[in-house]
Amino acid sequence: xxxxxxxxxxxxxxxxxxxxxxxxxxxxxxxxxxxxxxxxxxxxxxxxxxxxxxxxxxxxxxxxxxxxxxxxxxxxxxxxxxxxxxxxxxxxxxxxxxxxxxxxxxxxxxxxxxxxxxxxxxxxxxxxxxxxxxxxxxxxxxxxxxxxxxxxxxxxxxxxxxxxxxxxxxxxxxxxxxxxxxxxxxxxxxxxxxxxxxxxxxxxxxxxxxxxxxxxxxxxxxxxxxxxxxxxxxxxxxxxxxxxxxx
Amino acid sequence: xxxxxxxxxxxxxxxxxxxxxxxxxxxxxxxxxxxxxxxxxxxxxxxxxxxxxxxxxxxxxxxxxxxxxxxxxxxxxxxxxxxxxxxxxxxxxxxxxxxxxxxxxxxxxxxxxxxxxxxxxxxxxxxxxxxxxxxxxxxxxxxxxxxxxxxxxxxxxxxxxxxxxxxxxxxxxxxxxxxxxxxxxxxxxxxxxxxxxxxxxxxxxxxxxxxxxxxxxxxxx
Amino acid sequence: xxxxxxxxxxxxxxxxxxxxxxxxxxxxxxxxxxxxxxxxxxxxxxxxxxxxxxxxxxxxxxxxxxxxxxxxxxxxxxxxxxxxxxxxxxxxxxxxxxxxxxxxxxxxxxxxxxxxxxxxxxxxxxxxxxxxxxxxxxxxxxxxxxxxxxxxxxxxxxxxxxxxxxxxxxxxxxxxxxxxxxxxxxxxxxxxxxxxxxxxxxxxxxxxxxxxxxxxxxxxxxxxx
Numbered sequence: 256x257x258x259x260x261x262x263x264x265x266x267x268x269x270x271x272x273x274x275x276x277x278x279x280x281x282x283x284x285x286x287x288x289x290x291x292x293x294x295x296x297x298x299x300x301x302x303x304x305x306x307x308x309x310x311x312x313x314x315x316x317x318x319x320x321x322x323x324x325x326x327x328x329x330x331x332x333x334x335x336x337x338x339x340x341x342x343x344x345x346x347x348x349x350x351x352x353x354x355x356x357x358x359x360x361x362x363x364x365x366x367x368x369x370x371x372x373x374x375x376x377x378x379x380x381x382x383x384x385x386x387x388x389x390x391x392x393x394x395x396x397x398x399x400x401x402x403x404x405x406x407x408x409x410x411x412x413x414x415x416x417x418x419x420x421x422x423x424x425x426x427x428x429x430x431x432x433x434x435x436x437x438x439x440x441x442x443x444x445x446x447x448x449x450x451x452x453x454x455x456x457x458x459x460x461x462x463x464x465x466x467x468x469x470x471x472x473x474x475x476x477x478x479x480x481x482x483x484x485x486x487x488x489x490x491x492x493x494x495x496x497x498x499x500x501x502x
Numbered sequence: 503x504x505x506x507x508x509x510x511x512x513x514x515x516x517x518x519x520x521x522x523x524x525x526x527x528x529x530x531x532x533x534x535x536x537x538x539x540x541x542x543x544x545x546x547x548x549x550x551x552x553x554x555x556x557x558x559x560x561x562x563x564x565x566x567x568x569x570x571x572x573x574x575x576x577x578x579x580x581x582x583x584x585x586x587x588x589x590x591x592x593x594x595x596x597x598x599x600x601x602x603x604x605x606x607x608x609x610x611x612x613x614x615x616x617x618x619x620x621x622x623x624x625x626x627x628x629x630x631x632x633x634x635x636x637x638x639x640x641x642x643x644x645x646x647x648x649x650x651x652x653x654x655x656x657x658x659x660x661x662x663x664x665x666x667x668x669x670x671x672x673x674x675x676x677x678x679x680x681x682x683x684x685x686x687x688x689x690x691x692x693x694x695x696x697x698x699x700x701x702x703x704x705x706x707x708x709x710x711x712x713x714x715x716x717x718x719x720x721x722x723x
Numbered sequence: 724x725x726x727x728x729x730x731x732x733x734x735x736x737x738x739x740x741x742x743x744x745x746x747x748x749x750x751x752x753x754x755x756x757x758x759x760x761x762x763x764x765x766x767x768x769x770x771x772x773x774x775x776x777x778x779x780x781x782x783x784x785x786x787x788x789x790x791x792x793x794x795x796x797x798x799x800x801x802x803x804x805x806x807x808x809x810x811x812x813x814x815x816x817x818x819x820x821x822x823x824x825x826x827x828x829x830x831x832x833x834x835x836x837x838x839x840x841x842x843x844x845x846x847x848x849x850x851x852x853x854x855x856x857x858x859x860x861x862x863x864x865x866x867x868x869x870x871x872x873x874x875x876x877x878x879x880x881x882x883x884x885x886x887x888x889x890x891x892x893x894x895x896x897x898x899x900x901x902x903x904x905x906x907x908x909x910x911x912x913x914x915x916x917x918x919x920x921x922x923x924x925x926x927x928x929x930x931x932x933x934x935x936x937x938x939x940x941x942x943x944x945x946x947x948x
Binding site for chain 2: 309310333337338341342352353361366411
Binding site: 503563566568569572578583656660661663687691695702703706 | 881906
């Protein structure tokens with residue numbers, strides 16, 4: 256796989272809230288089909304980094320290149336970019352006023368103007384895959400947290416994105432529901448989806464990630480193949496971080 | 503205090519007509535008020551230039567002046583500068599003008615209750631601002647606003663009594679006229695109170711029930 | 724045409740009469756507001772009582788004023804009392820009675836709401852400190868509840884002032900009635916007079932109510948916790 260042109264390139268990305276520097280010149284290259292786990296203590300800027308990639312935060316410096324095209328300029332149509340970079344949030348945020356199916360179909364039909372029967376078929380297939388085909392006509396309030404989060408993933412997938420961003424998607428779930436959501440993401444990894452995953456689930460990161468990025472205080476402190484990062488972290492900060500988590 | 507029951511039976515048809523007129527004008531006025539209110543709060547939500555300043559002035563004027571004066575101005579004042587409106591039309595316009603500002607407040611609170619993360623999620627799946635409004639913000643804000651809308655409906659229904667000042671034959675004015683003709687004060691006023699109770703009591707109870715239901719079915723994300 | 728109307732407004736004693744009418748309006752409002760606040764605080768405190776009977780009785784009183792329009796109350800008191808009890812009340816007194824009863828009911832709801840929204844441990848710790856009930860209200864509950872009460876009370880006062888417009892309907896000679904008298908006298912000569920008079924009264928109400936509602940919003944924001 257090496258030598259391939261990266262689908263996503265980040266150069267010196269800088270984000271400030273007033274005087275406070277949240278991202279201090281982030282550099283990263285993501286090759287197609289790679290799964291990257293982003294780890295780090297809370298407040299290290301990892302979520303902000305993902306949000307920048309999807310245009311939810313304004314950045315103060317650096318560049319983001321999707322297929323070698325810069326996204327950091329006035330003419331960027333984020334609505335189009337977001338159809339190529341899907342994102343799932345911690346709070347899942349299904350639209351409570353719409354059924355599961357309506358949630359999933361909203362963007363494909365209204366934004367992408369695709370054919371209804373084709374999208375419906377795809378939605379059903381995806382729902383099948385996450386084990387929720389029978390809940391298509393339910394409202395979000397009738398579902399558990401884990402089910403809602405799986406639906407949120409399906410909703411993002413149905414737009415046919417090339418990259419998926421996962422922002423602590425299991426952080427607000429009860430422990431027994433974490434597994435069902437991580438299984439879905441692991442499945443996607445097997446199918447070769449390019450993904451950036453911010454997570455606190457170390458075992459999960461170890462299992463699915465090709466590469467790990469360790470962030471602290473707005474910087475990338477360490478970037479290494481997952482195997483190597485977990486067995487033999489190079490920086491002191493990463494060692495401390497892993498130690499704390501392992502007692 | 504004595505009542506002439508036969509008289510009450512005799513004038514019943516007058517009250518029936520008046521009750522319907524009250525209901526009709528209130529329903530139309532309230533419907534328009536909700537539309538005006540929603541438009542105003544959407545304009546303010548997006549901070550549309552100039553328009554949102556105009557809306558602000560309208561809200562302040564409508565909320566800080568009595569309906570009776572608004573009606574007098576429409577009914578007696580405007581014809582003198584060449585704009586003549588029928589009493590009923592004045593009533594509907596007045597109720598819409600006043601009610602719109604109250605409904606705007608209720609809907610603004612509803613829109614503010616839609617969480618930031620819902621809006622971001624909408625953006626993340628590529629919705630345009632207009633689509634975001636239509637499929638996410640407005641439907642949710644609407645359910646959040648139901649209690650506020652309900653309270654305003656009761657308020658506006660009661661305000662229709664003020665229509666009696668501009669010769670609309672709704673409940674209050676009918677009563678006044680009948681008192682003037684027959685001097686059956688007790689009977690007429692009893693019917694007036696009963697008339698409002700017939701409209702407002704069920705509505706109050708219904709809204710209490712609805713509010714509890716809406717709260718019960720809270721989205722809870 | 725338009726100008727002739729507006730000139731009447733400033734002719735002779737017309738403006739002075741209107742402003743005197745406004746004073747009548749404000750006099751009713753002010754007296755009713757003072758009575759409402761005093762009674763409202765008392766009733767509000769009584770309504771925090773645990774007695775079901777007390778709660779239901781005062782709730783009924785409040786709902787009666789919430790469901791029946793104020794104009795209807797004005798008519799009922801104005802016409803029913805003289806017709807049945809051989810007691811002649813002036814329109815202004817009727818207005819004072821209705822506005823005070825209404826205001827007290829609404830004020831009591833504000834006061835009660837503010838008191839019961841105070842955290843329970845405030846009551847408990849005052850009791851634990853050995854304060855008597857009246858000391859508890861005086862030093863603990865009332866000072867805290869006051870901040871929550873004042874913005875909605877100002878809103879209610881604004882509403883009461885706006886509602887004084889109805890006084891003209893039972894014949895109180897207040898600002899609107901005076902305006903109508905001026906219109907009647909000048910209508911033939913200056914047809915646009917009603918546009919200007921009603922416009923002016925509209926403006927007067929706005930000038931009084933707008934600062935009040937602004938002030939209440941400001942306090943609300945300042946005291947929001």
